[in-house]
Amino acid sequence: MSSATSVRPPAPTSASSKASSKVSGALLPWLSPVAIVGIWALASNQGWISERTLPAPGAVLAAARDLTADGTLPEALGTSLSRVLLGTVLGVAFGLALGLLSGYSRLGELTVDRPLQMLRAIPFNALLPLFIIAFGVGEPMKVLLIAEGVLIPVYLNTYAGIRNVDVKYIELATVYKFSRRLVAVKILLLGALPSILTGLRFSLAIAWIALVTSETVNTTSGIGFVLVNAQRFVRPDQVVLCIIVYALLGVLTDWLVRLLEKRLLRWRSGFTGR
Amino acid sequence: MxxxxxxxxxxxxxxxxxxxxxxxxxxxxxxxxxxxxxxxxxxxxxxxxxxxxxxxxxxxxxxVAVAFQEPRLMPWLTVGANVALGLREKSRATAALAEVGLQDKAEAWPLQLSGGQAQRASLARALTRExxxxxxxxxxxxxxxxxxxxxxxxxxxxxxxxxxxxxxxxxxxxxxxxxxxxxxxxxxxxxxxxxxxxxxGPRRPDDPDLAxxxxxxxxxxxxxxx
CATH class of the missing domain: 3.40.50.300 (P-loop containing nucleotide triphosphate hydrolases)
Structure with a gap:
């Protein structure tokens, strides 16, 4: 073994080991989810868990295949994704605007902060009945419920991020007579960006929860509709499938925000863990 | 004055x-x-x-331009963007960076600079304000x-x-x-x-009259x- 490694030329070895460590670095976090599925498969196989409580991974896969073949799953996915996307865009836009307003000006803080802090204290499923009465059971209600959930963390983190920007930079802006727009965008918003992106990650997690909440009432489309139907027709395989789809979508959106962070926060040299 | x-x-x-x-x-x-x-x-x-x-x-x-003890470069903007911040003619930033000997650092992030380089960038920013x-x-x-x-x-x-x-x-x-x-x-x-x-000034540091x-x-x- 040792003779085999010593024969290899050193340079390509280090290059390839670097590449392989990059791949293994990306795959490593998936080790524990795969292990959980393995244990699940084993438990089902051995009959430790009844098929009625938790169907085997194979059954869930079969359900995925069937629902994809008849078009149910792709259509539901598309519908749900567009709801989340629309709600998130709306929530982020308003959260950023309100956060900038109350972060930048004391008058703004005085006007919008207290109502938003109160809104934050209300669980959004408590808002659901009101939203249904106000906006009906159609798309606007769903999108607005998601937007409301998204708005809160984006607002809070924009506001807190701006208030954390060092006053030294504002002094600099005073000396050099920067315009308000410049201060708002290049100093406050960019300075608050790490905090805003953290808010965005919280927001997206909430977006999916809001989606489930809104899709499980009076809905005729989306993943939530598939889930409710599966429950009604006692199809635990489809129920589990929907849950897994939600989980994967959550991981996917989190990954997208991380990608965004990597791109936008290149300037940072923070601690990355030992 | x-x-x-x-x-x-x-x-x-x-x-x-x-x-x-x-x-x-x-x-x-x-x-x-x-x-x-x-x-x-x-x-x-x-x-x-x-x-x-x-x-x-x-x-x-x-x-008035100021160079503070801490250079006050915004870490989220490149050195060049920091120097050019608020300027109409961005070309002045390039000239100022060259004048302080940082012409090759315009694309660098402030956190990558040494203390002396950061202070040079801060001086370059002051320069651009004429x-x-x-x-x-x-x-x-x-x-x-x-x-x-x-x-x-x-x-x-x-x-x-x-x-x-x-x-x-x-x-x-x-x-x-x-x-x-x-x-x-x-x-x-x-x-x-x-x-x-x-x-x-600037006088030689070892000028005997200065002691x-x-x-x-x-x-x-x-x-x-x-």
Missing amino acids: IRFSQVSKRYGATVVLDGLDLDVGQGEFVAVIGRSGTGKSTLLRIVAGLEKPDQGTISSPDA PQVLLLDEPFGALDALTKLEMQALVGRLWRDHGWTVVMVTHDVDEAVRLADRVIVLGDGQIKLELPVPGR GLGQELLKALGVTLA
């Missing part, structure tokens, strides 16, 4: 400036020294428009001794080239006599000593040398 008349400033019960009179002429380089808490920085912040005096009047031009008055607030206080000497030479050269009026606050007596036309010692909110420095001046200043600051 800058005129303080009977300027007072207090923070709570602490009197920082107490009826200060000071004139700085066009193109003059004035160094202000004093022990901690004697109002050196307050004086500078008043000229910069960051503080208002409680009493007295001050006249100073509008076009100021009449340059204020230096202990700009080299955090630098190592060698970098400090280089930076002093750079500031001296820029001052000569651009004909600025400079007010520099410092703890460093040697730095003051090396660069300034006039050194002012602040104490109890007033000028305790004013000392003209012969010749024109005597330095000792006189240290005496005025109440420092006894063993």
Whole structure:
């Protein structure tokens, strides 16, 4: 073994080991989810868990295949994704605007902060009945419920991020007579960006929860509709499938925000863990 | 160029400036020294428009640039973007970076710069504002001794080239006599000593005439040398 490694030329070895460590670095976090599925498969196989409580991974896969073949799953996915996307865009836009307003000006803080802090204290499923009465059971209600959930963390983190920007930079802006727009965008918003992106990650997690909440009432489309139907027709395989789809979508959106962070926060040299 | 008349400033019960009179002429380089808490920085912040005096009047031009002790580069903007921030003609930033010897750092992030380089970038930013008055607030206080000497030479050269009026606050007596036309010692909110420095800066650090001046200043600051 040792003779085999010593024969290899050193340079390509280090290059390839670097590449392989990059791949293994990306795959490593998936080790524990795969292990959980393995244990699940084993438990089902051995009959430790009844098929009625938790169907085997194979059954869930079969359900995925069937629902994809008849078009149910792709259509539901598309519908749900567009709801989340629309709600998130709306929530982020308003959260950023309100956060900038109350972060930048004391008058703004005085006007919008207290109502938003109160809104934050209300669980959004408590808002659901009101939203249904106000906006009906159609798309606007769903999108607005998601937007409301998204708005809160984006607002809070924009506001807190701006208030954390060092006053030294504002002094600099005073000396050099920067315009308000410049201060708002290049100093406050960019300075608050790490905090805003953290808010965005919280927001997206909430977006999916809001989606489930809104899709499980009076809905005729989306993943939530598939889930409710599966429950009604006692199809635990489809129920589990929907849950897994939600989980994967959550991981996917989190990954997208991380990608965004990597791109936008290149300037940072923070601690990355030992 | 800058005129303080009977300027007072207090923070709570602490009197920082107490009826200060000071004139700085066009193109003059004035160094202000004093022990901690004697109002050196307050004086500078008043000229910069960051503080208002409680009493007295001050006249100073509008076009003021400041280099602070911390370079105050925004870490989320590249060095070039920091220098160009708020400018209409971005090309001035490129020229200024070249003038301080940082032409190849425009695309770098501030966190990648050394202390001396960051301070150079801060000077480049000041340069682009084409100021009449340059204020230096202990700009080299955090630098190592060698970098400090280089930076002093750079500031001296820029001052000569651009004909600025400079007010520099410092703890460093040697730095003051090396660069300034006039050194002012602040104490109890007033000028305790004013000392003209012969010749024109930047002077050589090993100039034998400077040693005597330095000792006189240290005496005025109440420092006894063993």
